[in-house]
Amino acid sequence: xxxxxxxxxxxxxxxxxxxxxxxxxxxxxxxxxxxxxxxxxxxxxxxxxxxxxxxxxxxxxxxxxxxxxxxxxxxxxxxxxxxxxxxxxxxxxxxxxxxxxxxxxxxxxxxxxxxxxxxxxxxxxxxxxxxxxxxxxxxxxxxxxxxxxxxxxxxxxxxxxxxxxxxxxxxxxxxxxxxxxxxxxxxxxxxxxxxxxxxxxxxxxxxxxxxxxxxxxxxxxxxxxxxxxxxxxxxxxxxxxxxxxxxxxxxxxxxxxxxxxxxxxxxxxxxxxxxxxxxxxxxxxxxxxxxxxxxxxxxxxxxxxxxxxxxxxxxxxxxxxxxxxxxxxxxxxxxxxxxxxxxxxxxxxxxxxxxxxxxxxxxxxxxxxxxxxxxxxxxxxxxxxxxxxxxxxxxxxxxxxxxxxxxxxxxxxxxxxxxxxxxxxxxxxxxxxxxxxxxxxxxxxxxxxxxxxxxxxxxxxxxxxxxxxxxxxxxxxxxxxxxxxxxxxxxxxxxxxxxxxxxxxxxxxxxxxxxxxxxxxxxxxxxxxxxxxxxxxxxxxxxxxxxxxxxxxxxxxxxxxxxxxxxxxxxxxxxxxxxxxxxxxxxxxxxxxxxxxxxxxxxxxxxxxxxxxxxxxxxxxxxxxxxxxxxxxxxxxxxxxxxxxxxxxxxxxxxxxxxxxxxxxxxxxxxxxxxxxxxxxxxx
Amino acid sequence: xxxxxxxxxxxxxxxxxxxxxxxxxxxxxxxxxxxxxxxxxxxxxxxxxxxxxxxxxxxxxxxxxxxxxxxxxxxxxxxxxxxxxxxxxxxxxxxxxxxxxxxxxxxxxxxxxxxxxxxxxxxxxxxxxxxxxxxxxxxxxxxxxxxxxxxxxx
Numbered sequence: 001x002x003x004x005x006x007x008x009x010x011x012x013x014x015x016x017x018x019x020x021x022x023x024x025x026x027x028x029x030x031x032x033x034x035x036x037x038x039x040x041x042x043x044x045x046x047x048x049x050x051x052x053x054x055x056x057x058x059x060x061x062x063x064x065x066x067x068x069x070x071x072x073x074x075x076x077x078x079x080x081x082x083x084x085x086x087x088x089x090x091x092x093x094x095x096x097x098x099x100x101x102x103x104x105x106x107x108x109x110x111x112x113x114x115x116x117x118x119x120x121x122x123x124x125x126x127x128x129x130x131x132x133x134x135x136x137x138x139x140x141x142x143x144x145x146x147x148x149x150x151x152x153x154x155x156x157x158x159x160x161x162x163x164x165x166x167x168x169x170x171x172x173x174x175x176x177x178x179x180x181x182x183x184x185x186x187x188x189x190x191x192x193x194x195x196x197x198x199x200x201x202x203x204x205x206x207x208x209x210x211x212x213x214x215x216x217x218x219x220x221x222x223x224x225x226x227x228x229x230x231x232x233x234x235x236x237x238x239x240x241x242x243x244x245x246x247x248x249x250x251x252x253x254x255x256x257x258x259x260x261x262x263x264x265x266x267x268x269x270x271x272x273x274x275x276x277x278x279x280x281x282x283x284x285x286x287x288x289x290x291x292x293x294x295x296x297x298x299x300x301x302x303x304x305x306x307x308x309x310x311x312x313x314x315x316x317x318x319x320x321x322x323x324x325x326x327x328x329x330x331x332x333x334x335x336x337x338x339x340x341x342x343x344x345x346x347x348x349x350x351x352x353x354x355x356x357x358x359x360x361x362x363x364x365x366x367x368x369x370x371x372x373x374x375x376x377x378x379x380x381x382x383x384x385x386x387x388x389x390x391x392x393x394x395x396x397x398x399x400x401x402x403x404x405x406x407x408x409x410x411x412x413x414x415x416x417x418x419x420x421x422x423x424x425x426x427x428x429x430x431x432x433x434x435x436x437x438x439x440x441x442x443x444x445x446x447x448x449x450x451x452x453x454x455x456x457x458x459x460x461x462x463x464x465x466x467x468x469x470x471x472x473x474x475x476x477x478x479x480x481x482x483x484x485x486x487x488x489x490x491x492x493x494x495x496x497x498x499x500x501x502x503x504x505x506x507x508x509x510x511x512x513x514x515x516x517x518x519x520x521x522x523x524x525x526x527x528x529x530x531x532x533x534x535x536x537x538x539x540x541x542x543x544x545x546x547x548x549x550x551x552x553x554x555x556x557x558x559x560x561x562x563x564x565x566x567x568x569x570x571x572x573x574x575x576x577x578x579x580x581x582x583x584x585x586x587x588x589x590x591x592x593x594x595x596x597x598x599x600x601x602x603x604x605x606x607x608x609x610x611x612x613x614x615x616x617x618x619x620x621x622x623x624x625x626x627x628x629x630x631x632x633x634x635x636x637x638x639x640x641x642x643x644x645x646x647x648x649x650x651x652x653x654x655x656x657x658x659x660x661x662x663x664x665x666x667x668x669x670x671x672x673x674x675x676x677x678x679x680x681x682x683x684x
Numbered sequence: 685x686x687x688x689x690x691x692x693x694x695x696x697x698x699x700x701x702x703x704x705x706x707x708x709x710x711x712x713x714x715x716x717x718x719x720x721x722x723x724x725x726x727x728x729x730x731x732x733x734x735x736x737x738x739x740x741x742x743x744x745x746x747x748x749x750x751x752x753x754x755x756x757x758x759x760x761x762x763x764x765x766x767x768x769x770x771x772x773x774x775x776x777x778x779x780x781x782x783x784x785x786x787x788x789x790x791x792x793x794x795x796x797x798x799x800x801x802x803x804x805x806x807x808x809x810x811x812x813x814x815x816x817x818x819x820x821x822x823x824x825x826x827x828x829x830x831x832x833x834x835x836x837x838x
Contacts, residue, residue, distance in 0.1 A: 095711045096728070097703075124714025125726055129805070136688070136722040143725055537759050542705070544799040562704065562798065606730060626764035651763035652734030656773070668729055673739055677698055680725045681746045 027058045027153045030086040032077060033145065034068035034093035036123055043127035045138040049092065052142045058153050060084050068093050074106050081110040088112075088152045092120035092145040113157030115605075115667060120148035143680050150679035154672045160602040161645060165251040166351040169592050170195060172243055172535070175203020177570025177581040178356035179225050184589035185354075186234035190596055193348055194229060195257060196239045197531075200304035201226055203358050207287065207382065209389040211578055212441040213472035219303055226305040238346065239306055242531075246353070246538050249649075250565025251601035255348040261341035263311035264297075268336035271299055271307040275328035275337065283315040285393075288386045291401065292393035297328045297337075301391065311337075352565045352592035355549060356585065357535065359526040359571040362417030362428075369490035370413065370522055376402040377498050377519045378491060380416075381438050384521050388445060398449050400519040402498035407453070407518035410446055411502055412439045413488060414459040418525030430546050432525035432575040436463045439523045440473045447479045455481045456515065458488055458504055466577065484513060491520055526575035539566055548574050559587035567591050606650025606667050610641045614662035617641070621654035621663060630654050630663075695749040695815040697724045699808075700739070702732045702767070705756035705797045712801030720805040721812040724752065731755065733766025737777040740791055744781075744824040750790045750815035754807065757795040767795070786823045789814040 033050045035041035046064045054062040061080055065073040068091055080086055089112070091103055096119040104114035122141040130137040167190065171182045174196030182194040194201065205211075206226075208218035229235050238257060245256035281296035296315035299307070311318075317325035318339055329337040364372035364380045372378045377400045379387065390396035400407040417423065418432040436459065443455045462483060464470040477483065488504040500517045528547035536543050541561040542550040549572050552560035559567050567588035570581035595601070608630070617639025621630045629648030632639050641654075641663070655665040664670070688694045701707040707728050713720065729735060732755025740751045753774060755767035774793045781791060792814070794807045 095707075095714070097708060097711055121711075121714075121726070124711045126722075128714040128717050129720055130722045131717065131719060133722060140722045140725065147725070147727070540760075540762055542708070542760070542798040550799055562708070624769060626766075649763055651731040651766045652729065653731065653763070653766050653769055656734050656736040656739075657769070665734065668734060670736070670739070673727060673729070674742060676727055677739070677743050677748070678746055680698060680727070681696055681743070681748055 027088050028060045028084070028086050029058045029088045029090055029149060029152055030077065030080045030084065031059055031062040031090045031145065031149060032068050032073070032092070033062070033064045033122075033141075034073070034091065035064060035066045036093060036127075037067065040093070040123050040127045040141075043131050043134055043137045044122055044141045045134065048138055049122070049141045049145055053145050053149060056146065056149055058088075059149060060086060069099050069102055074102075077103075077106060078110045081107075081112060086112070088116045088118070088155060090118050090120065090145065090148045090152045092122045092141065092148065094123040095119075095121045095125075115158040116152070116155050118148045118152040118155060120144040143682075146682070147676040147679040150675040151672050154669070154675055156666070158605045158666055161605050161607075163249070163251050163601045163603055163646075165596060165598060165601055166253075166349045167191065167596050168193065168348075168350045169352045169354065169596065170253070170255055170348060170350045171354045171356055171569075173203070173356035173358055173570070173572065174198075174201030174229075174237070174239070175356060175358045175570060175581075176205040176222060176225070176578055177358065177572070177585045178203070178354070179222075179229055180582045180585035181354045181356055181569045181589045181592075182235050183225065183228055183232065184586050185593060186232045188589070188593045190234065190593055192235050193350065194235055194237050195241050195243060196237070197242045198300065199240045199262065199308075199310040200300045200306070201229060201237065201239060202301070202304065204361075204382075205578060206301060206303070207389075208385045209392075210441060210445065212437040213466075213468040215441070215444075219301075223303040226303065230305050237306065240310065241346070243535060243538060244345070249601075249603065250563075250595060251351045253350050253353060253565065255350060255353075257346040257348065259344040259346055261343060262308065263313070263316075263337065263339055263341050264309050265336045265338050266306050266308040268334045269308040270334060270336075271304075271309060273299070273309075274331050274333075275309060278327050278331050279316075280325070280327065281315045281317050281320075283312055288393050289380075289383045291383065291386060309336075351596045352567065353539065354567045354569050354585075354588045354592055355535070355539070355541070355561075355572045356569040356588075357529055357532060357572045359575060360529040362432075362524040362527050364416055364522045364524050367416055367522070370416065370520070371491050371493060372522060375491065375493040375498065375500060376400075377407075377493075377500055378522065379519065380522050380524045381412075381435065381442065382524065384442050388442075388449075398446065400498075405518075406450065408450070409454045409515075409517045409519075410443075410456075411500070411515070411517045411520045412443060412455070412457045412523055413502075413520060414439060414457065414462075414523045415487065416522040416524050417527065419460055420525075428525065428527075430575070431463065433463070434575060434577050435523040435525060437466065437469055437472070437577070439521070440464070440469075440476050442521065443481045444472070444476045444479065447476070447481060451479075456502075456517070457481060457483045458486060458502070459483060460487060461485060467579075484508075486513075526571060529572075532572070539563065541566055544574075546574070548572065559584050560591055565592075565595055604650065604667075606652075606665070607643050607645050607648040608650075608652070608655050608663045608665050610643060611662045611664065612637060612640045614660045615640045616660045616662070618659070620657050620659065624653050624657050626651075626653070693820055695723050695812060695820075696747065697750040697752060697811060697815055698743045698748045699724045699726045699752040699754065699811075700729050700732070700735045701726050701796075702734075702755045702762070703728055703730050704762035705760065706732075706754035706794075706804065708798035709754075709796040709800045709804040712798065713804045714801075716801045718801055718805040720808040723812045723815075724808050731761070731763045731766035732770035733761075733763065735770055735773075737773055737780070740777060741781075741824065744786065744790065744821060747821070747825050749818070749821045750792070750811060752792050752794065752807070752811050754794045754796050754804075757797050760797060784823060786821070787818050789818055790821060
């Protein structure tokens with residue numbers, strides 16, 4: 001302890017003698033007020049808080065520590081527990097969401113029940129939010145600490161419930177993040193279910209031609225991983241499947257999945273392609289972003305896993321013309337076509353879940369000033385990937401859509417749907433992180449194919465933070481790509497030749513650039529995918545203001561959620577590039593495997609207790625409980641409520657509703673809360 | 685009654701925040717250093733559905749000038765539907781306190797998610813402003829005073 005830190009031990013005058021060591025029989029509380037360096041102490045008068053609570057009934061010792069969570073700070077508490085026979089600890093410091101676990105473990109190590117700890121949040125709720133008013137912040141800190149002491153005096157020791165652990169995991173989403181997470185888990189020996197809502201795994205990465213900054217062929221590096229998923233005996237792939245319902249908690253989630261009918265028996269199909277050859281119905285090819293057509297019976301792309309065809313009922317004549325056609329069924333030698341398939345419910349038991357649901361590309365047609373969807377030669381960065389890809393609509397020849405001629409002058413416009421204050425839905429204000437490098441890569445690829453092409457990039461500013469990124473960008477500049485700092489207000493099309501006029505101010509030179517291009521590529525941002533809101537609700541995980549899923553802690557738990565046993569990988573959490581997605585997948589897999597490695601999970605015992613003398617058997621609690629965690633049963637004394645401990649989650653709805661006051665909530669009892677409010681309101 | 689250093693009345697407000705959304709939203713306001721008035725004091729509860737109307741009345745009896753209950757957004761409740769139950773109880777309570785003569789703005793309800801630090805600060809600002817406009821609570825506190833002042837048991 002430094003000189004600035006003091007202690008006040010309760011003397012007889014303060015305590016009226018009753019709570020001095022060895023004397024009274026009331027609670028023996030130690031209070032520790034944390035400076036948190038200057039995080040608290042700069043605003044809150046910590047010594048005054050300490051002194052204000054030192055004399056309160058039950059308080060045996062009150063100290064202030066520079067860092068209560070440090071080893072020194074923890075040792076002080078441990079020593080006091082031992083030497084002063086403390087039976088309760090109050091810590092006034094940061095949010096309990098941060099350090100409650102730390103201090104509960106300290107209590108357990110010191111031989112005290114961990115539920116006899118109470119924390120007063122004088123950092124997040126005081127010093128950090130009332131930084132301009134030291135007096136008010138200090139008074140509030142005193143009030144919060146007094147309330148914590150009042151509550152601590154009434155805390156009761158609790159034993160944790162113990163749950164079992166199902167040694168399997170589910171990964172939701174089969175893009176590069178989900179594939180990586182599934183492989184990491186499977187290679188650690190964990191039985192893993194990989195659930196993908198599309199007919200094939202691969203995600204957006206499968207649609208890319210090359211990856212930055214190495215110009216690796218995207219599918220060349222992804223497809224071996226996809227094959228590994230198929231071959232790995234620990235992975236069960238459930239494609240064309242969506243999550244319907246999730247119940248339970250860490251260690252024992254019950255998942256209900258909906259398998260959509262492929263109308264093809266996956267086990268029989270060998271992807272020979274005869275069926276698609278003969279199929280008479282055509283549909284726009286989503287994988288090629290609508291720039292080519294596929295058949296109603298199709299395989300999303302040649303390397304698809306599972307390597308099985310699928311029938312699109314929106315275009316298949318059997319479905320659109322009432323049972324007619326069936327050409328594919330006749331031609332398939334292996335009898336894989338099965339029109340009798342229906343939606344199927346599959347249930348899984350898993351101990352942990354990784355969410356890797358990726359992103360959705362920004363809908364560029366929302367930016368009407370750029371004419372996407374109206375002007376054929378305005379395309380998005382994802383369209384560009386398909387057009388330049390060997391498997392794309394032009395078989396790898398970079399051509400513009402209006403006449404499929406080679407474009408000689410190409411412009412890229414950055415931040416379409418990113419860093420945009422005009423996007424009002426909460427999303428769109430952030431930087432999507434990958435678009436600058438995608439454009440650098442695509443502009444470079446244009447130059448590679450047509451060295452004499454004129455390439456302009458209109459940007460807000462180029463962000464190239466990443467290994468090898470800046471070097472790659474500089475290489476593009478030296479190839480003659482022109483980077484213009486300035487965003488065009490609109491694109492005007494010449495209806496005769498479909499050329500595009502782009503006017504923008506070059507912020508560096510102050511000149512107005514009025515140029516005409518054969519093709520414009522919009523670098524679209526990454527958005528939370530459709531269905532993420534519903535999935536988040538099913539899993540009970542929070543979303544951040546940008547619409548992506550909220551991590552457990554922005555720095556230290558980047559792959560976890562606030563729900564134990566549920567983890568995040570890839571763009572489900574926030575836009576990121578491929579290496580970052582893979583890294584986070586590894587992190588999520590490690591965290592999930594950690595949970596699965598243990599044989600039992602300890603759960604907070606917050607279940608209510610029913611006083612049968614008071615219970616009148618009215619069944620209100622039973623009706624309100626969303627988990628079936630409390631049931632009214634016939635006993636010798638009539639109908640009485642019984643808590644089903646394994647089903648109960650401890651929300652307290654039953655206790656708040658009981659008109660007979662027969663239900664007592666553990667750890668959040670009426671008495672504890674009353675004591676807390678009374679103490680809060682006593683201080684001026 | 686709470687006075688500031690200048691001897692002026694300052695409203696005292698108790699906020700019941702659910703652990704999963706609103707309490708986390710308050711934490712985010714803290715880590716983001718968003719400033720708001722110091723009149724609101726927080727009690728952490730597992731779910732807004734835990735907040736018994738009686739808890740709110742006891743706060744008013746004890747001398748609170750206002751009470752805020754804040755939970756997860758509709759559909760986002762950590763316990764499926766506790767926030768809906770909280771809202772229903774709250775709607776009933778509103779009519780009761782109206783009958784008791786307590787002004788409407790004293791008891792308020794809001795949804796704040798774990799990602800809404802800024803919204804949390806805005807809610808606190810609004811609640812504090814409204815309670816300040818109403819002035820010190822008198823209706824139920826009288827009962828307390830007749831029972832023998834601040835030391836009376838609840």
